[in-house]
Amino acid sequence: MTDISFEQALKELEALVERLESGDLPLEESLRCFEEGIARAAACQKRLQQAEARIEQLLHDDEGNLRIEPFADGED
């Protein structure tokens, strides 16, 4: 669950909601859908609520290779 991509989790969440809304699942199945849905939603929200964004810059070294370094704009 942790390494599932956000888009994947969202797609699965949408599918689970639709299944649940179709309304003809046995209760146990509904509960399973519900629990999985909650887990997917939690995964999505966790990704959305990550606290701090990295601010970096893309530079070229002397050989012309790309390298990434932190970027300080006076805010950090």
Next chain:
Amino acid sequence: MRNADDFSRPLSVSRLVLLLQELVEDNFVQVLVEGEISNFSAPASGHLYLTLKDAEAQIRAVMFRSQARRLRFVPENGLQVVCRGRVAVYRQRGELQLVLDGMEPQGLGGLQLAFEQLKRKLEAEGLFAEARKRPLPAFPRRIGIVTSPTGAAIRDMLNVLRRRSGGIDVLLCPVRVQGEEAAAEIARGIADLNRVEDVDIIIVGRGGGSMEDLWAFNEEVVARAIAASPTPVVSAVGHETDWTIADFVADLRAPTPSAAAELVVKNRLELESHIDHLLMRLQRPLRDRLRLLQARVEGLRRRLLPPKERLRLQNQRLDELRRRLLAAWGLTDTRRRERLALLSARLDLLSPLQTLGRGYSIVFRERDGKIVRRAGEVAAGEKLRVRLHRGELRAVVEKTSS
């Protein structure tokens, strides 16, 4: 300058041309000429050749590669221009020519013309087509930004991103956004960001300025880089009113750099509310269903009594039954008594005893207690018992007669 008395000796052609060259080139070091372009040609060398003419005259002109490169628009035959340059003599041909170091269209400025020209060209190629424009990913993990590391644009964008969103990483590709090298750097920045794995959106732009300042974003190389970018590109150049070629080619044009950041974040906020919504939809059917089930269980529970309560109820019921039984019994008892009385009365009516009361009597044989109905049933001397209304008699038969 030569003196007149030198006319006796002929000059070589080279000498004459050289003299003319000195004369012309010393005296026309810097001229401004206006005219119409004709015979324009731009060979592979990069130099430009043309003829400047008006109604009465014409003069050849050349613009060498180094100056031609700086020209923002493409000269066209028929275009009225103002040229700056010097007059030179082309010795091998003995011709005058203008060596141009600048050219501006008359009327609208050169930049404006260049803009229109490139716009026409790229539009014809289909680079601005709506069908080419891709939607921005709703959940960018990392935004690539091509802009100056010291300008207002990056500051504004980072402010918005910091304030409005957690967790969107920013990868800045620092470039110059004006001057000679800017366009090439911007184009390379776009290409570089496409080589970084998880950059989902590229914002390319700068803060406001004059048309000259914003020019890099009207260069073909930038337009091509945007068009070639596999990653969706948002352009954010200058202010609301500034339109650049980059804006036309980009997948999305933001009016300002801040607005570009807002757009990226807005998608994200919409996404958050979409998830909230899905959560609600996830809970509702189950909640409704559980409510129904709960009601059913509650109903069943109420019917499922604890033993003590059941006993109490059963006792109650028993009492009730008993009461009813007694009542019923009482009823039948009374009825029976009534019936008995009735029957007794009827019995009485039939009873021989009643008959006896009217004076009849019953005669029994002593020996076997049989009722004697005919005289022949007894013999003389036989003992009899005679039952009267009250009491009985013992008698002996004296004689029988039939």
